[in-house]
Amino acid sequence: MSKEDTILGYKYVDLLHYLANVGLNILIALLILVVGFWVSNRLGKMISGIMKRRNVDEGLTSFVTSFSIVSSKILVVLTAISQLGIAMTSFVTVLGAAGIAIGMAFSGTLSNFAGGILILVVKPFKLHDTITALLVTGEVTDIQIFNTYIKTPDNKTIILPNGPLINGTIINFTKEGKRRVDIIFPIKYGTNISEIINQTNEVINKHPLILKTPETLIYLTDLEMKSAKLNVNCWVNTADYGKVHKELTKEFFQWLEPIED
Numbered sequence: 001m002s003k004e005d006t007i008l009g010y011k012y013v014d015l016l017h018y019l020a021n022v023g024l025n026i027l028i029a030l031l032i033l034v035v036g037f038w039v040s041n042r043l044g045k046m047i048s049g050i051m052k053r054r055n056v057d058e059g060l061t062s063f064v065t066s067f068s069i070v071s072s073k074i075l076v077v078l079t080a081i082s083q084l085g086i087a088m089t090s091f092v093t094v095l096g097a098a099g100i101a102i103g104m105a106f107s108g109t110l111s112n113f114a115g116g117i118l119i120l121v122v123k124p125f126k127l128h129d130t131i132t133a134l135l136v137t138g139e140v141t142d143i144q145i146f147n148t149y150i151k152t153p154d155n156k157t158i159i160l161p162n163g164p165l166i167n168g169t170i171i172n173f174t175k176e177g178k179r180r181v182d183i184i185f186p187i188k189y190g191t192n193i194s195e196i197i198n199q200t201n202e203v204i205n206k207h208p209l210i211l212k213t214p215e216t217l218i219y220l221t222d223l224e225m226k227s228a229k230l231n232v233n234c235w236v237n238t239a240d241y242g243k244v245h246k247e248l249t250k251e252f253f254q255w256l257e258p259i260e261d
Contacts, residue, residue, distance in 0.1 A: 029080040029084050036075075036079065040072040041069060044072075047068050048062075051064065058126065058128075059123075060120050063117075063143055063144065112161045113146060113162070114163065115164075115167070116143065116145045116148075116162040119148070119162060122166070124172060125175070126140070127141070129173075129175065130174050131150070131172050131173065132173070133168055145162075173238060176238070178211065178236065179235070179236060179237075180233055180234070181210075182231070182232070182233055183231075183232040183245070183249060185256060186230075187227060187228050188227045189227065191257070200218055200230075200232060200252070207244065209240040210244060211237070216232070217231070217233040218231070232252075
């Protein structure tokens with residue numbers, strides 16, 4: 001074997017060793033990602049199960065579960081990067097050099113994360129509450145670390161970022177437990193108003209879902225040229241609001257008489 005062949009031989013062997021080491025590290029890194037992500041998801045399910053068995057608030061359970069899954073997956077990714085031979089100090093240095101750009105890119109994400117924490121602390125709403133926020137009305141179905149999920153009455157899922165959500169106006173229709181049903185319909189002049197009010201009271205008193213307290217109010221407003229407005233304000237449990245509103249509107253509609261121009 002010549003000296004050159006020997007040198008070439010050593011170079012060839014070194015190359016094989018290098019490629020073998022790189023391939024092995026890539027394989028191990030992929031294995032870390034696959035197993036690590038699976039473990040992260042299992043960890044999230046385990047935490048969720050424990051918190052549910054201890055009757056922890058559903059919103060807090062959802063947030064903690066989401067946070068544990070995301071944070072554990074980040075650790076898995078960092079571990080996989082280390083396995084590839086990329087020194088974490090170098091990785092951190094690169095991140096530091098690009099800190100301004102990263103900060104600008106993730107400013108909204110950090111704001112959403114802080115908003116998620118504030119939602120859990122301040123509790124302007126909880127899971128299954130019906131709210132109006134950011135021009136969206138629906139039921140809160142999930143509160144995660146960055147976003148809140150809203151299900152609209154027409155069965156759409158809308159994802160709201162937690163940052164703008166907590167900083168905006170939130171109307172919570174569920175929090176108080178009761179809602180007032182307001183029905184307004186026109187009564188033309190010449191109608192026996194006492195009879196209409198008695199009929200209205202009869203309908204209200206017979207309806208099983210209308211609460212006795214607070215007391216129902218029936219009164220006239222908006223005295224116009226040819227008619228006035230009869231206002232009916234009654235109270236129901238929040239869950240019964242839609243049903244009662246529809247039934248009363250249908251009932252009162254039968255009493256209306258056409259008002260000529």
